[in-house]
Amino acid sequence: MAKKKETKLDFGSKWDYSAAPESAGHAEIKKEYGLYINGKFVKAEGGKKFASTSPSSEKHIAYFAEASNKDVDKAVKAARKAYNEVWGPMAPKERAKYIFRIARLMQERAREFAVLESIDGGKPIRESRDVDVPIAANHFFYYAGWADKLEYAFPGKTAKPVGVSGQIIPWNFPLLMAAWKIAPALACGNTVVLKPAETTPLTAMKLAELIHDSGLPAGVVNIVTGAGATGAAIVNHPDVDKVAFTGSTGVGKIIQKAIAGTNKTATLELGGKAANIIFDDAPTDQAVEGIINGIFFNQGHVCCAGSRLFVQENVKDIVIKKLKDRLSTLIVGDPMDKNTDVGAINSKEQLATINKYLKIGVEEGAEIYQPNCTLPKKGNWCKPTLFLEASQSHRIVQEEIFGPVLTVQTFRTIDEVIDKANNTPFGLSAGVWTDKGSKIFNLTTKLRAGIVWANTFNKFDPTSPFGGYKESGYGREGGLQGLSAYVKLN
Amino acid sequence: MTNNQLIALKRPIDQVGVEERVARFQTRSIKTEAKIQGLKMALNMIDLTTLEGKDTAGKVRQMCYKAMHPHDALPDLPTVAAVCVYPTHVATAVDALKGSGVKVAAVATAFPSGNSSRKIKLADTKIAVDAGADEVDMVISRGEFLSGNYSFVFDEIAAIKEACGKARLKVILETGELSTLDNVRHASDIAMLAGADFIKTSTGKISPAATMPVTLTMLEAIRDFYYETGKMVGMKPAGGISKSKLALHNLVMVKETLGDAWLSNEWFRFGASSLANDVLMQLAKQAEGRYQGLDYFSKD
Numbered sequence: 020m021a022k023k024k025e026t027k028l029d030f031g032s033k034w035d036y037s038a039a040p041e042s043a044g045h046a047e048i049k050k051e052y053g054l055y056i057n058g059k060f061v062k063a064e065g066g067k068k069f070a071s072t073s074p075s076s077e078k079h080i081a082y083f084a085e086a087s088n089k090d091v092d093k094a095v096k097a098a099r100k101a102y103n104e105v106w107g108p109m110a111p112k113e114r115a116k117y118i119f120r121i122a123r124l125m126q127e128r129a130r131e132f133a134v135l136e137s138i139d140g141g142k143p144i145r146e147s148r149d150v151d152v153p154i155a156a157n158h159f160f161y162y163a164g165w166a167d168k169l170e171y172a173f174p175g176k177t178a179k180p181v182g183v184s185g186q187i188i189p190w191n192f193p194l195l196m197a198a199w200k201i202a203p204a205l206a207c208g209n210t211v212v213l214k215p216a217e218t219t220p221l222t223a224m225k226l227a228e229l230i231h232d233s234g235l236p237a238g239v240v241n242i243v244t245g246a247g248a249t250g251a252a253i254v255n256h257p258d259v260d261k262v263a264f265t266g267s268t269g270v271g272k273i274i275q276k277a278i279a280g281t282n283k284t285a286t287l288e289l290g291g292k293a294a295n296i297i298f299d300d301a302p303t304d305q306a307v308e309g310i311i312n313g314i315f316f317n318q319g320h321v322c323c324a325g326s327r328l329f330v331q332e333n334v335k336d337i338v339i340k341k342l343k344d345r346l347s348t349l350i351v352g353d354p355m356d357k358n359t360d361v362g363a364i365n366s367k368e369q370l371a372t373i374n375k376y377l378k379i380g381v382e383e384g385a386e387i388y389q390p391n392c393t394l395p396k397k398g399n400w401c402k403p404t405l406f407l408e409a410s411q412s413h414r415i416v417q418e419e420i421f422g423p424v425l426t427v428q429t430f431r432t433i434d435e436v437i438d439k440a441n442n443t444p445f446g447l448s449a450g451v452w453t454d455k456g457s458k459i460f461n462l463t464t465k466l467r468a469g470i471v472w473a474n475t476f477n478k479f480d481p482t483s484p485f486g487g488y489k490e491s492g493y494g495r496e497g498g499l500q501g502l503s504a505y506v507k508l509n
Numbered sequence: 510m511t512n513n514q515l516i517a518l519k520r521p522i523d524q525v526g527v528e529e530r531v532a533r534f535q536t537r538s539i540k541t542e543a544k545i546q547g548l549k550m551a552l553n554m555i556d557l558t559t560l561e562g563k564d565t566a567g568k569v570r571q572m573c574y575k576a577m578h579p580h581d582a583l584p585d586l587p588t589v590a591a592v593c594v595y596p597t598h599v600a601t602a603v604d605a606l607k608g609s610g611v612k613v614a615a616v617a618t619a620f621p622s623g624n625s626s627r628k629i630k631l632a633d634t635k636i637a638v639d640a641g642a643d644e645v646d647m648v649i650s651r652g653e654f655l656s657g658n659y660s661f662v663f664d665e666i667a668a669i670k671e672a673c674g675k676a677r678l679k680v681i682l683e684t685g686e687l688s689t690l691d692n693v694r695h696a697s698d699i700a701m702l703a704g705a706d707f708i709k710t711s712t713g714k715i716s717p718a719a720t721m722p723v724t725l726t727m728l729e730a731i732r733d734f735y736y737e738t739g740k741m742v743g744m745k746p747a748g749g750i751s752k753s754k755l756a757l758h759n760l761v762m763v764k765e766t767l768g769d770a771w772l773s774n775e776w777f778r779f780g781a782s783s784l785a786n787d788v789l790m791q792l793a794k795q796a797e798g799r800y801q802g803l804d805y806f807s808k809d
Contacts, residue, residue, distance in 0.1 A: 494797025
């Protein structure tokens with residue numbers, strides 16, 4: 020057979036989209052934010068503070084108070100008092116009203132939250148507007164509904180609140196993670212001390228303002244900003260009953276050690292290295308789109324990101340060709356532009372980590388592919404990256420990169436791909452792409468991951484439980500299962 | 510090709526995935542310069558259409574003037590791509606459009622149902638071509654397709670293609686009658702293999718017509734055909750696209766699925782009658798900063 024002419028599509032500049040920036044004028048940012056303790060905004064002991072800067076423009080955003088041990092102690096005391104005197108004894112249907120009110124207020128201010136999330140965290144406005152903020156509001160709506168129905172959630176048992184919940188959340192979904200943690204805690208009658216990540220405290224403090232406006236009784240939710248030391252103060256505080264953490268496996272292990280021998284309970288939602296598996300009978304174009312969204316959503320700063328692609332060897336060429344074409348159409352740049360697909364890397368530190376892995380991947384002999392896109396001069400940026408011809412023994416395949424980097428491996432049989440997909444210390448999520456239903460069920464029972472998506476990826480819904488196997492943590496958030504961590508059953 | 514060979518072409522399409530992709534295209538925000546460029550491009554891709562039992566030579570002539578002079582109050586407007594009429598009106602259109610560069614397309618093959626004999630369909634095609642049509646818009650035999658007689662559909666398209674001679678052949682799948690995206694994809698592949706120069710969604714007589722999921726499925730079929738053969742095939746969504754915003758989102762879909770080469774009326778068309786005036790109204794608004802009343806735009 021004669022060799023076919025190489026065909027290539029041209030995703031050039033014949034019709035470039037003009038800038039379509041979301042207006043930020045309506046979103047108020049204060050010069051300085053205090054700690055939200057016992058229904059008041061207060062300065063940290065000694066007035067310590069830190070700055071947050073935009074990862075895209077590198078502009079200074081605001082100062083945030085850095086909570087010390089003493090501040091955390093005040094917050095825990097306020098939470099305890101509110102638990103004992105107000106929130107614990109309150110009739111569940113009354114609690115539900117407050118949670119509904121928070122949900123409604125969040126919807127009303129959705130645009131403001133979306134804008135601030137993109138300014139502070141670097142994610143595209145399309146995502147903060149269409150994903151982060153609406154789902155955050157939905158979590159409050161969903162758990163508000165459970166507040167007075169716990170006897171149906173746990174039939175034959177009495178569900179009592181746990182008490183004071185210490186919650187530490189990461190920088191990849193600042194508002195959404197706050198909602199995941201606060202909503203079920205409140206619905207079950209607990210009070211909260213929450214610490215957002217030090218690089219993304221802005222929407223958490225806006226949430227504090229919103230909660231304040233909602234009239235939630237003082238001390239029920241306290242929000243303290245700070246870095247690792249503040250988090251440690253929460254975890255180690257003797258009057259905290261439950262720790263909820265989302266973040267790295269490394270820190271998860273430290274927390275596990277710290278609470279060993281105490282009466283504290285914990286839920287940990289940690290790292291991941293999800294396998295995304297595409298079979299030769301999959302709808303190729305939709306699978307390619309799912310693979311793209313699985314890894315480049317939120318710049319790959321997603322614990323459940325589909326970062327390891329397994330493609331059946333007989334469709335390797337066409338899948339890779341389509342992946343490369345799709346990469347050419349991704350718009351990388353200003354998070355505030357409504358057409359941006361991939362925004363800024365959250366911090367300089369994270370960019371350094373990603374760049375370290377890009378170097379490792381090249382040294383390990385994987386074939387790197389990046390599209391021809393121009394990156395802004397200022398800010399933290401990383402081109403969407405494929406590593407072709409990757410092997411199970413490569414570090415880029417084994418370790419969590421937490422960036423827009425996809426490793427591509429081939430497989431031949433279903434047994435081989437199950438073995439390889441499970442051959443990781445993580446077990447948070449996985450994806451399967453095939454037109455055959457029986458194959459999906461076969462795989463979902465054998466993949467050791469807390470979430471398995473079939474013919475889709477990165478779907479989040481308040482009604483659906485989320486959590487990991489192995490070093491991806493334990494406990495479930497979301498859904499009926501998400502209530503369990505916040506109740507004591509008799 | 511044999512029926513078994515054509516059955517083997519079937520490829521699965523995931524409707525949920527297609528709809529998600531479409532929703533993503535619809536989040537694209539087309540503003541200022543890009544909007545003006547996109548609107549002019551859309552205007553230049555329109556097949557201005559009249560396909561009614563009451564069509565007359567006078568009606569066709571007036572529409573042809575509109576095709577060449579969409580809105581003379583605005584400078585620097587392109588013409589539309591073509592006018593689309595029944596074979597009996599081709600001669601009138603050819604005469605009216607002489608020298609303008611606007612093409613004449615004729616629907617043929619017992620449009621819109623396609624329920625007639627091969628002999629009649631070939632004769633219908635020949636009448637259109639002999640009268641000077643640059644393009645022929647044929648309909649496939651949906652009944653034969655749905656009964657699994659794929660080779661009938663393939664052979665028919667190949668025969669009409671041959672009868673077209675130099676005229677470009679657009680193959681109308683009438684996707685509203687095919688019901689699933691799997692069928693849309695399969696029919697697209699059969700049409701392209703049989704020699705279609707364009708594949709087209711609908712006659713405009715059946716609803717739903719050119720929905721974005723259907724058009725995306727066909728664009729992706731064109732992409733695979735191009736990958737495999739190196740041959741470009743054009744796309745024409747027709748019916749149901751009457752607003753500029755939807756037209757722009759269609760163009761976004763073309764740009765991000767097939768790339769720059771398809772962003773021209775040689776490879777992409779809108780089959781529409783009322784879209785032109787909406788595009789003109791938007792262009793006038795971009796030029797003057799305010800909307801004008803509908804009666805400022807001619808209805809031909």
